[in-house]
Amino acid sequence: MTSLKAYASILAAVLLWSASFVLVKIGLTEVTPIYLAALRFSFATVIFAGCALVKFEMHQIKRFTKDNFATLFALGIVGVTLPNISQNLGMRYITASMSSILQNSSPAFTLILAAIFLHESLGHRKVSGLVLSLLGVTIISLNGSFSLPRDSMAVYGNLMLIFSAVCYSIYTIIGKKIVVNNSPLLILAVSTLIGTMLLNLISITVEPIELAYSMNVWSIVLGLSIPCTVIGTLLYFEALKELEASKTNFFTFLIPMFAIIQASVFLSERIYPYQIGCGVLVIFGIWLAQTE
Numbered sequence: 001m002t003s004l005k006a007y008a009s010i011l012a013a014v015l016l017w018s019a020s021f022v023l024v025k026i027g028l029t030e031v032t033p034i035y036l037a038a039l040r041f042s043f044a045t046v047i048f049a050g051c052a053l054v055k056f057e058m059h060q061i062k063r064f065t066k067d068n069f070a071t072l073f074a075l076g077i078v079g080v081t082l083p084n085i086s087q088n089l090g091m092r093y094i095t096a097s098m099s100s101i102l103q104n105s106s107p108a109f110t111l112i113l114a115a116i117f118l119h120e121s122l123g124h125r126k127v128s129g130l131v132l133s134l135l136g137v138t139i140i141s142l143n144g145s146f147s148l149p150r151d152s153m154a155v156y157g158n159l160m161l162i163f164s165a166v167c168y169s170i171y172t173i174i175g176k177k178i179v180v181n182n183s184p185l186l187i188l189a190v191s192t193l194i195g196t197m198l199l200n201l202i203s204i205t206v207e208p209i210e211l212a213y214s215m216n217v218w219s220i221v222l223g224l225s226i227p228c229t230v231i232g233t234l235l236y237f238e239a240l241k242e243l244e245a246s247k248t249n250f251f252t253f254l255i256p257m258f259a260i261i262q263a264s265v266f267l268s269e270r271i272y273p274y275q276i277g278c279g280v281l282v283i284f285g286i287w288l289a290q291t292e
Contacts, residue, residue, distance in 0.1 A: 080195025
């Protein structure tokens with residue numbers, strides 16, 4: 001039986017992740033896309049690595065890395081390098097609402113991949129829950145407007161966010177396989193280090209390096225690094241230990257809802273009745289998928 005701790009962990013994770021869309025959007029006004037991602041994960045890597053060194057002996061870390069290097073390398077690529085480059089590049093050309101719906105389409109991909117590679121059930125309740133949650137998130141994120149983008153850069157932005165969603169789906173599948181018998185902290189410390197090294201290499205190659213940013217920018221970077229990345233991802237992997245990969249990823253449908261609530265509290269933005277109704281639809285869809 002799944003514990004309440006697992007559900008509390010995944011809910012806390014998506015709550016933290018929901019804040020990242022606002023922070024990234026603000027950060028992109030002053031920092032180039034790949035460099036913003038590199039700064040974010042460089043700080044996160046230092047924290048992950050420091051915690052791992054405190055908790056584990058060096059010989060344990062070396063042995064774990066050697067035994068699982070291929071898997072950890074893959075996690076670094078699809079969990080750090082590729083999705084964050086594509087997400088930040090895409091968010092320059094499309095709205096935050098459109099970004100959230102495309103980014104959070106990953107449960108659809110995860111559902112299919114989990115059925116293929118993890119042999120998780122693909123019953124009518126999961127599929128029905130997916131359709132209902134996706135419908136609710138779509139209406140919320142598009143603010144009731146279903147017009148398609150016509151300019152080429154908006155299409156490019158959409159494709160970048162969809163690619164990012166696919167990467168995170170693959171990340172969940174690979175993570176589910178390795179987290180069963182290993183520490184989430186150790187997995188994240190090594191895989192994030194690998195992904196961040198590649199991210200920094202790409203950033204240095206294609207973008208100018210700048211450190212003279214305002215305190216506001218550094219606050220955003222730290223916010224993205226510590227709560228959104230370190231704490232959020234650790235909580236996600238803890239939940240992934242108990243929940244099926246497809247069920248865990250369903251909770252990302254809550255991210256746009258949490259983002260709207262945060263905007264209402266901190267930015268005094270209005271919450272409309274249709275958003276509340278769609279929120280109920282999303283929660284019902286998640287419940288339906290969990291009862292499979």
